[in-house]
Amino acid sequence: MAVQLTVNDAKRTVSADPEKPLLWVLREDLGLPGTKFGCGAGLCGACTVMIDGKTVRACMTPISAAAGKHVTTIEHVAATPVGKRVTEAWVELDVPQCGYCQAGQIMSATALLTAQPKPDVAAIDAAMRGNLCRCATYLRIRKAIQSAANAGSEGAKA
């Protein structure tokens, strides 16, 4: 089946089984391996991407459900002002250790700050608890989100 969708602002057509998860279409068919496979069951968040601005677990999303929609992945998240601030904060605090979960973390953090520009720690924990980090970079993830939030409010004042 041919599916048309927009990925990272580019129109793409994919010929795939309609049940094939978006994760594997991104990784195998569209050359975008930044989105990671962790659990295949929506339990770890490593495959988090945005569809029309909302986070989804790409491992649980059949490609047919993404037809006609806008998909944003880690490779393009910095194109939005919030995504840019988040990735900059991630670099500034050197959040990653092994780095494997970080694409998902950054996607979830970007969605959080887009919806809620100044979250407190409880709001950060609630929004990020779906993203596992086996190296346990959680303390820096909290800090980086707060840092990106502050950078955002400074940007708004300027």
Added chain:
Amino acid sequence: MSRSSTLNRRAFLTVALAAGTAVTFTADMALAAGTKAKPVMLNAFIRIDADNRVTIGSKNPEIGQGIRTMLPMLIAEELDVDWSQVTVEPTLANEALYGPQSAGGSRSTPVNWMPMRQVGAAARQMLLQAAAKAWSVEAASLTTASGQIHHKASGRSAPYSAFIDQAAAQPSPSLASVPLKAASDFKIIGQSIPGVDTPAVVKGKAVFGIDVSLPGMVYAAIELCPVFGGTLASMDEAATKALPGIIAIVPLNSGLIPSGPNDAVAIVADSWWTANKARQTLKAQWKTDGLTGFSTAGYEQAAAALHKGAAQKDLVKIGDATGAMASAAKTVSARYSYPFIAHATLEPQNCTALFSDGKIEIWAPSQTPASGGKMVGQALGLAPDAITVHITKAGGGFGRRLMNDYMVQVAQIAKALPGRPVKLIYNRADDMQHGFYRPAGWHQFEAGLDANGAIVALKDHFVTPSDKGWPVRAGDMNPAEFPAKFVANVMFSQSMVPTNMPTGYLRAPTSNAMAFVFQGFLDEVAEAGGMDLPELMRRTMGAARAVPLYDRGPVFDTGRARGVIDKVCAMAGWTGRTKSAEGKGRGFGFYFSHSGYFAEIVDITVTQGTRIKVEKVYVAGDIGSQIINPMHAEQQVQGAIIDGLAQAIAGQKIQQVDGAVTQKNFGDFPLLRIDAAPAQIEVAFVKTDVPPTGLGEPALPPVIPALANAIYAATGKRLRDLPLRLGA
């Protein structure tokens, strides 16, 4: 996790240096982009291009421990260049050229601290010799800084790049005698240097094993016999083969990792999703005779029964523990246990290989790529020069990727499909159910105290899983387990419970379990003796001195132990055991492992009677004279603390029914999530004048007993079985 090498590291580094331009450290990667002139290799690790850009080869597998950044820091320091000039590239797996290339045992720092600095210093000497010749001056009259050579008398200066061709032709100085910087002159060592891969990671551009992509690549899913040690009896593959996208079905039996029968069937397709889904149609019958009787319930019953009788074997017998126990003023006894647990790396096991013309090329997220290559040679009957191993980034290791089972498997699949690159990926259930687990263990303790609360006798009857009459891998006990060397009458004994579970090394192997049972029990002993655990530790260790633990084993320095115990107590304002109020509790733990001394204090609050909230953790560690990269050191410690907390309270327990593991995913084998992470983990290092040692592991063990002891302080309940649970 110790791996000994019969090769002389220093000798082959010299050979590598002497090889000069003949070697390249990244045969598979483009040379530094944007340079017109050909870059020059100064030695196996260092390449300098015409723009004075320095590329440093990083030889060890990166699994999140920061080694890909840290080893080049050591080279850059002694080469005397600025870190901003440096680009880091991974090397191939080639231990003859680069020296040991493994990530395990917290060994990378102690093993490489001198050799990597010597490599940088030797290259600097070669540059100085070349400049001295070019300028007709004495090399001793030259100085270096920031990748420049200066001649003070004449005022001449030039970048390293001006001398690279001549320098590469210089004989390498002896690594053993090449002059090194004094610590006071360090400009890079001791600085917080961000991870070299971080910019790529945040763009989704870092290449992990699972991301390796080759032209014409096909994908393999694997159906492993669910019961460990089973073999393939029969297989009906017709329905599977008929599915669209399926390319091949390949039966496998490595026989190597784990040893003995260990059958699997690989399904190869044009998409991994297709291959994995097709497993439902494969009708494989497994022969599991004699293997389905193994179960968690069976082990637990057997261990309980064994603890009621005499031990099968004495491990350590010092003095007369039975006699001293009988005449002790007070005795304390308790039974502790811990379960099998999995590594659960977030990147599932995977590996990519291409077999063609009798040679194999492998892309492996392995902690021991070189030994994996050797196993592939053994499995496929290939000579070493027919095997090339590329080291990829790994999405976590924790000891799982020491094993290389996935390498041997993908090599067999690739051999069946010559000329086609194959990527094998485990799904999460495969990864969870086919690991090399931290073995379970059961301990029956008894201690005798004198009237002053000093330990006069100690007994531990240790029950451990076994295979073929021996404790399983990582299921053995250190005969010098603290406080064995500090008590006059000790009896450690052992009994065994047979298992078919493959076991292996999990971050701080044996220590992650022994710290819990010994420091937990010693907290009980301290209380019985009317003191707290830090005080019992101080009194038991006595005066500062170096105590050899066992033959050719580490030396335990009681002064360094005391140093971190005192430090963490000062940091936390420890005032001894206090009665809990409002569900708050504080616990202490100490452990010495992987040459590192760590003392930790955990603050918790227990709410609603059963909910354990870890508020703050204090950590004091001593890993020698130098913290090479302070930012990454803090990251390692904080990560190890949360890893330990996860083992203690997330509910991690691998269970076996009818010979097979039942856990499938993060639902039934949970990791700690961000909302359970403490608000703060305060880390301090005590510096001691000995060469720096590793940090991947030693911070983990003490946090588990510190937490258990905090729960006791908060609730009055001793939790003696991992995972810790309050209430039903």
